Amino acid sequence: MHMRSTHPLFPTDEGWPYPDVDADADLLRRGYTVDQDVDLDALQLVANTHAFDGLTPIERDALDRRFWKCESMKDLARSLDCTHAEAAAVLGAAVDKVRTRLAPDS
Numbered sequence: 609m610h611m612r613s614t615h616p617l618f619p620t621d622e623g624w625p626y627p628d629v630d631a632d633a634d635l636l637r638r639g640y641t642v643d644q645d646v647d648l649d650a651l652q653l654v655a656n657t658h659a660f661d662g663l664t665p666i667e668r669d670a671l672d673r674r675f676w677k678c679e680s681m682k683d684l685a686r687s688l689d690c691t692h693a694e695a696a697a698v699l700g701a702a703v704d705k706v707r708t709r710l711a712p713d714s
Contacts, residue, residue: 667702
């Protein structure tokens with residue numbers, strides 16, 4: 609008996625196993641940056657699902673604004689209603705916490 613499947617054994621570059629046709633348009637519409645070189649599906653497979661658990665709401669907001677919404681540090685400080693130095697400190701603390709959680713030995 610020979611079995612066949614219409615799905616490939618390994619996912620292709622078009623998706624896991626289906627293409628994310630509307631995902632990029634939706635992200636762009638919501639103000640996010642889309643990087644075609646980053647495979648978000650593969651990242652989710654290896655990312656620590658608890659990487660952001662220890663963040664305060666302001667640290668989570670700072671990470672979101674700086675790295676996903678691509679705000680400049682000047683705009684981030686304005687959004688957080690603080691000085692540039694305070695925004696840098698909040699962002700630095702958030703990055704340190706996430707980096708610690710994502711370290712191979714954690």
